[in-house]
C-alpha cells in the first residue's frame with residue numbers, strides 16, 4: 339500500500355470550471371471534466387479520475403480506458419460505498435489502473451481498504467502513517483487474495499433484472515419491508531428478557547455470533563442499547579461482500595463496542611484454493627462443505643472456545659429446516675444456545691430496524707434476504723424462499739453450512 343501525502347506532488351487537480359481542461363500529464367479530473375476532455379486527450383498523458391461515492395462505476399465502461407488512477411472519496415469513514423465501488427471496478431468493470439482512497443480515511447480502515455483492492459491512500463489530516471503501516475503489518479498474514487480481485491459470481495445482471503419487481507412489491511426499501519404487526523412490543527420485550535436471562539446465567543462467558551445479517555444487527559442493537567454484558571463476534575470468512583465488511587466499523591462507531599473477528603487459518607485456505615480452485619464450492623456438495631468447514635466451522639470453534647453460551651438470530655420463519663428452533667437449547671457441544679428472535683417475523687425485524695435506525699447491510703435493499711459469502715449468495719425474486727439465494731445451484735439438501743446443526747433427538 340502506497341501512502342500519498344496530503345498535498346500530492348504528482349497528481350494535481352484541474353481548475354474548476356475548465357471544461358474541457360487543457361491536456362497535461364498527471365491531471366486529476368472530475369467525471370464531468372473527463373467526459374468533456376477524453377475524446378481529445380493524448381494517450382501518452384496519464385490522467386486520473388476523481389469519483390464521488392454516489393457514482394455508478396458499473397456504468398463508466400469505456401470512459402475508464404486509459405485512466406491511470408481512480409480516486410474514490412470517503413466523505414465519512416463510516417460510509418462504505420467507496421468499498422463497493424472499488425470492488426465493482428476491479429471485479430466487474432475490469433479496471434486495471436491504480437485505485438486510491440481519499441477523504442475521511444483513518445488508520446482503522448487500512449486492512450479493509452487493502453482487501454477491497456485499493457493500491458494507495460491519502461490519510462485524513464492527523465492520522466499517523468506509522469500507525470497505518472502498523473495496522474497493515476498486523477494483518478499482513480491475511481489468508482487469501484483481495485476480495486475485490488476474486489471472481490464475482492453473485493450475478494449482478496440477475497439483481498438488476500429483479501430490482502423493478504422488488505420495487506413494485508415495496509421490498510427494495512426499508513420502509514416497504516417494515517410493518518408493525520400486533521404483538522410486536524411483546525416480542526421485543528420477550529427477546530430482551532431472554533437476553534437478560536442469558537447474560538445473567540453465563541457472566542463473562544456468553545457471546546453473540548453474528549453473521550452481520552439484519553437479524554444479527556437487531557440483536558446487537560438490543561445488547562448495546564441495554565448495556566448487556568455479552569460479547570459480539572463474527573466470522574470473517576475472507577469471502578464476504580464489501581457491504582458486509584462495511585458494517586464492522588459502522589457497529590463499532592454507532593455502539594462503541596468491539597466486534598471480535600475470527601478468520602480461517604491462512605494455510606488451510608491457501609491449500610484448498612490451490613488444490614481445488616477459487617470456485618470449488620460450485621463443483622460438488624462435498625467441496626462446498628469442505629470450504630464451509632475451513633472458512634466457517636473451524637473459526638467458529640475458536641469463537642466459541644472458553645464460552646458457555648451463544649446467541650444467534652435464527653428465526654422459525656426463515657426455512658423449513660429452521661421451523662422448530664426453540665428459544666433456548668443445548669447444542670451438540672453442551673453449550674447453551676439462545677434464539678431471541680425465534681418467533682419474530684420478517685416484518686418485525688424490519689420494523690425494529692426502522693424504529694431504532696439500526697445500521698444494516700445495503701444488500702438487503704437489493705433483494706438479498708439472507709447474506710453469506712459473496713460467491714455463494716445472490717438476490718432472490720419476490721416470493722422466492724428466504725434461503726433461495728444461498729448455494730442456489732444445489733438441488734437437494736438443507737443448504738446450511740453446518741454452523742447451526744441442531745442436536746438430534748435420542749433414539750428411543
Ligand code: SF4
Nearest residue numbers: 619629630633711714
Ligand atoms: S459459503 Fe461459500 S465461500 Fe463461504 S465458506 Fe461456504 S462454500 Fe465457502
